[in-house]
Amino acid sequence: MTYFIDRRPNAKHKSAVNRQRFLERYRQHIKRSVEEAVNRRSITDMERGEKISIPTKDISEPVFQHGPGGARNIVSPGNKEFLQGDRIRRPSGQGGGGGAGEGSASDQGEGNDEFAFTLSREEFLEFVFDGLELPHLQSKPLKSLEEVKMVRAGLSRDGVPSRISITRSMREAYARRIAMRAPIKRALKEAEQALEAEERKDSVLRNPARVAELKADIERLKKRIEAVPFIDTYDLRYHQLAAQPQPSSQAVMFCVMDVSGSMTQNHKDIAKRFFLLLYLFLEKHYEKVELVFVRHHTAAKEVSEEEFFYSRETGGTIVSSALTLVDHIIQKRYPAEQWNLYVAQASDGDNWDDDSNTCRNLLIKKLMPQLQYYAYVEITPHDHQSLWHEYQNVAEHFPERFTMRQIVEASDIYPVFRELFKRRLNQAR
């Protein structure tokens, strides 16, 4: 007795649960690797998974085993020159290919010191956001109604021929035909019945005039039925398009960072995480996200990502230089009608005192009216300085689109991020 069963259509990923359990168990190890990877990778380079290695000893499943030492007998195949009683120097590296006596209990590990495997992109991102719970923000598109998209919106009687709905037009025509023919048909039937009755009469009683009249009537009615048009302009239906406001499909994200001497690499790493989160977040909403990196000390400059995060600068800080440059770039390359504009600024809060005032004015008057969103994070454990206070002023003017938070250490990033966007969600309702 033999049965063949085609199991191919069955569910795949039978081991998915076990795989998850494994990842869960070694969360700490994997998280460490992922963190390293995040620091190593470019912001835009999050499209792939990551190879993770865990030391084998940390994940072994222990069983009782023989250790080295004592006497053991090993039978091996492929003797070439040995004779009984030969003595051989111990090969360096214990066991010398052991043989099965070594204890086949450990069939895994394959002698590697590292247990290596690959995380998928989803799993990778999950670890990036581990403990942070990526909020489900997708369902609420951010406000950006400048661009419209034509969508089908029912039917109308007017339109261009290319948008005729044939089915609906024919259905209308059919209904009209039925409606228009019905009274004529009724009259025709009556006429025919009358004619029949007249003809059935005795030829003496028959009224030839009446017969002729009826025949003419029938003829006329038949003509009228035929004259009901198969399709009429009145029947035509057109697909209607309506302009629906759409979130623009393209966004640009300005990363603005203070690179003056007071910003350490640690500050920059924190800032990088924050930018990364925002980037991933925007990427979920827009088909296309462009990044513009603007760094500044006393003067602002647009730079590559590499330079943005890793070059060292010293000197004082004039924040308004960066804001001016952002404004300039917007005017030149990213008109607000076509682009969703986001600015994320990270700084340690230092600024020339006089400049903070300028920043406020610049933001309120020039930038904020164009932007979707402005997020400012201040990475400092210290008290706020003038910039913060001026920005608070801005936030009062634009409570929905301007947010600012303080970050003290890396673990604050995500809660802060979450808070920033959660609030918007509530207001959008």
Add this chain to the structure above:
Amino acid sequence: MNASQKPIATGSDWNFSILEHFNDKLAALADEYRLDTYPNQIEVITTEQMMDAYASVGMPVGYYHWSFGKQFLAVEQAYKRGQMGLAYELVINSNPCIAYLMEENTLMMQVLVMAHACYGHNSFFKGNYLFRTWTDAESIVDYLVFARHYIAKCEERHGVHAVEQLLDACHALQNYGVDRYKRPSPISAEEEARRQDEREAYLQTQVNMLWRTIPEPPDNASPLPGSLNSDNDPLGLHSGGIYPPEPQENLLYFIEKNAPLLAPWQREIVRIVRKLAQYFYPQRQTQVMNEGWACFWHYTLMNRLYDEGDVDEGLMLEFLQSHAAVINQPDFDSPYFNGINPYALGFAIFMDIKRICEAPTEEDYQWFADIAGTPWRSTLEFAMRNFKDESFIQQFLSPKVMRDLKLFLIVDDDQSETLEVAAIHNEQGYRRVRDALSTQYALSVKEPNIQVVEADIRGDRSLTLHHVQDCRRPLGRSVYPVIRHLHELWGFPVRLVSMDEGRVTHRYRWPIEEESKDNP
């Protein structure tokens, strides 16, 4: 035989009707050879499903555990890098016998796998005494389903983490979950489920009896060695003798029945792991025989198909190449050497038994007087049914096979500077090589001999185990993690004493802090 007949199919493409046609052919041939098999259930699966099946160590339904996930990741990684091809066959000892065919395989592979798994392994599962004794092919799938549901239920009730912890501990001891010398009761899912509640209650009362603190009347207690003298123990509280009265080799069974603090559901999970260990126990002992037998039959059946004109030369060449790769035995000094290949050894021995039966030489009459010249089919059947690797090699490894494989014996003694070639494949060495190889496959030698000797039920409730060293071989470093797991199960201090010829060589303890107190 009609060699002029048209082949059933050529090329490497297959479909279900071709497979069925081949299967009918194979079934007819197997019948001719009187192979007694369970019904076959042949399942066609994808690569990924194969990796799944692989990761769950061949259990068609497994409970969830991270170690299976680890296994899966390892398999997947190796496969993706091209380090290993997936085993093209996986077969489950159940009734009906489930065999997996991978969809990517060529026609030749599918036929080969059917011959190998559905007729080779299948008949071995049905015939070999170990499988007959230790496993119940009828009920294994049901039992696995029961186990999975039960463990899932426990996870729901007690949390995934608690269950995982427990399974970790049990897995560490699963090789010690078998009664080696007692025939076990077969496992049956229905009965398990029916008796489970009853058992939970019963078990607990038993454990309560054991651990009750009210002393028995002194006249009931038999004075046994190990009891304190009456001066220190006027009421005879310590005179109950040691428990267990006999050393116990089945650690998981002992835990299940006696661990003082385990909750009933925990005992049930220990039992599940133990029962599954028991199911896999025969497989661990018959690797060489099982694979050798399956290789022998796929070789024989494929050749018959060719003789009868059911397959063409192309397919046959492809088969021979694949077959040669499977039974290839690299030499000990080859970079590909990874121990003795059980397929190669098993195939060589079974082929040689056939040769001894059909064309015995002078040497064979000396060595195998009882089988030389007998009908090969019944001799082979006898060998398959009544042995395990250890005894099979002892009984049937012939000088010719030793010469062909050029087997030699090395003695690696840490007390001598050099390795000694103790015996080679010659007249003086045959017996010694054979003995050594046979021992190499004995589980009792492969795995350290560890038994429970005392549970201090009247004192600190500590558990003492003895490790009897074999050839002075000590325990590996994994001993501490394992006794830590044992301690998790037992709940009180665990001691492990290594003994060599009655002399204590090492003491292990968990929790470890105590060690520094006792062993400065």
